[in-house]
Amino acid sequence: MMNAVRVDVDAYELLWPTTLFITEGERIARSSGGQWSDRVTWLLTEALSGTTAMADFEDVANLKKSQQVDPWASAAPSRTTPTWGTGDGNPQREWFTELLSRANELRHVAAPRPYWPQRRSESFARMPGKPADVHQEFVRIITEFEGNGYLVEAFGERCVDGDEDLLDPAEVIDRRLGIAGLWPLTPAKWDEDDFYGLVEVFHDMVSRPRRRWFHSFSMCGWHYIEFHAVPGRTLYRWKINQMLSSAGIEYELAAEGKDFGRLVAVTDDARSHLVHQVLHLSTPGVKERVEHAIVLFRSRSASSESKRSAIVTLAGVLEERRQLIRDDIGKPDEGALFEIANRYDLRHRRTGQHGDYDAAFLDWIFWWYLATVELTNRLIVARTA
Known part of the structure; x- marks a missing residue:
C-alpha cells in the first residue's frame, strides 16, 4: 500500500x-x-x-x-x-x-498572550486603539499590499527597462476621491473623511497577482502578473475589518450588495448571513428594492429618517406578498405583521400613530421585516420547485 x-x-x-x-x-x-x-x-x-x-x-x-533506490542494490525494495x-x-x-x-x-496567526510584566500589571488591558494608532496600522497594511504587488494593476511598477506604464499614485487617488495630496500616505495630516475615504478607495484598487517572476537584470526585483480583483478585495476586507474591530470602530467593509466595498454599520454574523441569504434568493425587481433598503439602513451615516425609508421599502415588498403570507402563515399573524407598520410612525404618518418610541425599535422592525422577506423568498422558491 x-x-x-x-x-x-x-x-x-x-x-x-x-x-x-x-x-x-x-x-x-x-x-x-x-x-x-x-x-x-x-x-x-x-x-x-x-x-x-x-x-x-x-x-x-x-x-x-x-x-x-540505489540501482546497484538488490532488486527487492527496502522497507525504508x-x-x-x-x-x-x-x-x-x-x-x-x-x-x-x-x-x-x-x-x-494571533497576537501573543500577555507576557509576565504585562500580566503583573494591574493596569494592563486591551483597549481600543487611538485614531493615530489605527491610521498607522492602516499604513502598515497598505505597505504590505504594495510590497506584494497588489497595487501594480492600479499604479504600475518600476523596472530598469523603463517605467512607461508607471502612474502617479497621488493622481490616481485624486481622480477617485477628489482629494489631492494623499500619497505618499501621511496619517498625521488625515481627517476622518480622508481616512475612511482611503479605506474604501484601496478596496477598489487592490488586485492579487497570482504569478510573479524575478527580473535579475541589474537586480531589478520581482514583477507581478495575472491579477485578479476578487481574492485581493476579499483579503483586504478581512484585514481592514479586523483592524477596525480591534480599534473599537463599529464599521466594516460590506462584502456584498449595492454598498459592496463601502463602510457600513457593523452587524453580527447571523444578520450578515441574513443579508446574504435575502439577496441571494430575491427575484429581479425585488432584489433591487431590498438592496436599496439595506444600503439606506446600514449606511455609516444612516439617520432615523433613512431607516424609516428602508423599513417602508421592505413593507412595500411584503404588502405585494400579503396573500402568500396569509396562505402559508395564517390571517391573524399576517395582520399583526402589518399592524406595526400601520400603527407606528413609519409608513402613513397619520394622526394618532405612535411616534414616541426608542430608535432601537427601528433596528428591530427592520431586521424582522428583512427576515420576513427572506422567509417569503423561500416560500416562493418552494412553490416554484
Whole structure:
C-alpha cells in the first residue's frame, strides 16, 4: 500500500482567511505547466506565516531524490524506501493536495498572550486603539499590499527597462476621491473623511497577482502578473475589518450588495448571513428594492429618517406578498405583521400613530421585516420547485 506525503499542519499558521486560502489553492491544484510550483511557492509565501511551509514544500522533492533506490542494490525494495501515494507521482502535488484538504486545521496567526510584566500589571488591558494608532496600522497594511504587488494593476511598477506604464499614485487617488495630496500616505495630516475615504478607495484598487517572476537584470526585483480583483478585495476586507474591530470602530467593509466595498454599520454574523441569504434568493425587481433598503439602513451615516425609508421599502415588498403570507402563515399573524407598520410612525404618518418610541425599535422592525422577506423568498422558491 502506498504511503501519502505527510503534512505537518501544526507547524504552519495562516495569515489569510481559511476559505480564501482554499479557493486560491484549489485553483492552483487544478492547473498544470512549468509555472505550477512557482504559483504554489508564491501562495505559501503570502498566505502562511514564515518560511516553514515553503521550505517543506521544496524539501519534499529533495527528499525523494535523496532516498531513491540505489540501482546497484538488490532488486527487492527496502522497507525504508519512500513511496509517494497515487496520482501523477509528483510528491509536491501530493503534499499540496493534503495541505489543502487539511486547511481547516491550520491555526491563524494571533497576537501573543500577555507576557509576565504585562500580566503583573494591574493596569494592563486591551483597549481600543487611538485614531493615530489605527491610521498607522492602516499604513502598515497598505505597505504590505504594495510590497506584494497588489497595487501594480492600479499604479504600475518600476523596472530598469523603463517605467512607461508607471502612474502617479497621488493622481490616481485624486481622480477617485477628489482629494489631492494623499500619497505618499501621511496619517498625521488625515481627517476622518480622508481616512475612511482611503479605506474604501484601496478596496477598489487592490488586485492579487497570482504569478510573479524575478527580473535579475541589474537586480531589478520581482514583477507581478495575472491579477485578479476578487481574492485581493476579499483579503483586504478581512484585514481592514479586523483592524477596525480591534480599534473599537463599529464599521466594516460590506462584502456584498449595492454598498459592496463601502463602510457600513457593523452587524453580527447571523444578520450578515441574513443579508446574504435575502439577496441571494430575491427575484429581479425585488432584489433591487431590498438592496436599496439595506444600503439606506446600514449606511455609516444612516439617520432615523433613512431607516424609516428602508423599513417602508421592505413593507412595500411584503404588502405585494400579503396573500402568500396569509396562505402559508395564517390571517391573524399576517395582520399583526402589518399592524406595526400601520400603527407606528413609519409608513402613513397619520394622526394618532405612535411616534414616541426608542430608535432601537427601528433596528428591530427592520431586521424582522428583512427576515420576513427572506422567509417569503423561500416560500416562493418552494412553490416554484
